[in-house]
Amino acid sequence: MVIFTDEQAQAVVTESSYSWKKNCVKVENGYLKSIGMLTNTRIPIKHIDTVVYSYNPKKPAIVPVLKIIGKGTVLCEMEISTEHIEAVQDWMLQIMDNL
Numbered sequence: 001m002v003i004f005t006d007e008q009a010q011a012v013v014t015e016s017s018y019s020w021k022k023n024c025v026k027v028e029n030g031y032l033k034s035i036g037m038l039t040n041t042r043i044p045i046k047h048i049d050t051v052v053y054s055y056n057p058k059k060p061a062i063v064p065v066l067k068i069i070g071k072g073t074v075l076c077e078m079e080i081s082t083e084h085i086e087a088v089q090d091w092m093l094q095i096m097d098n099l
Contacts (some may be wrong), residue, residue, distance in 0.1 A: 018091045051092045
């Protein structure tokens with residue numbers, strides 16, 4: 001168990017989860033689940049083809065958006081802070097490669 005504080009920007013990474021602050025993305029029973037402040041999502045891993053991220057400079061606050069893509073369709077979008085976006089993307093791609 002890990003207790004997060006507001007000052008903590010560190011991530012806790014395991015084979016089945018990536019957690020930071022009050023957010024967690026994890027693999028559980030064949031599903032990719034996100035829990036916390038960012039988004040609450042549950043997607044079957046077998047439907048995920050790739051994970052990309054982008055910035056929308058037209059929005060007042062430039063926050064990167066992680067897009068989970070499956071069969072040519074965006075299955076989910078998650079706004080994740082700049083400091084964690086690439087690490088979360090890499091973790092998800094690694095999970096998909098290991099399946």
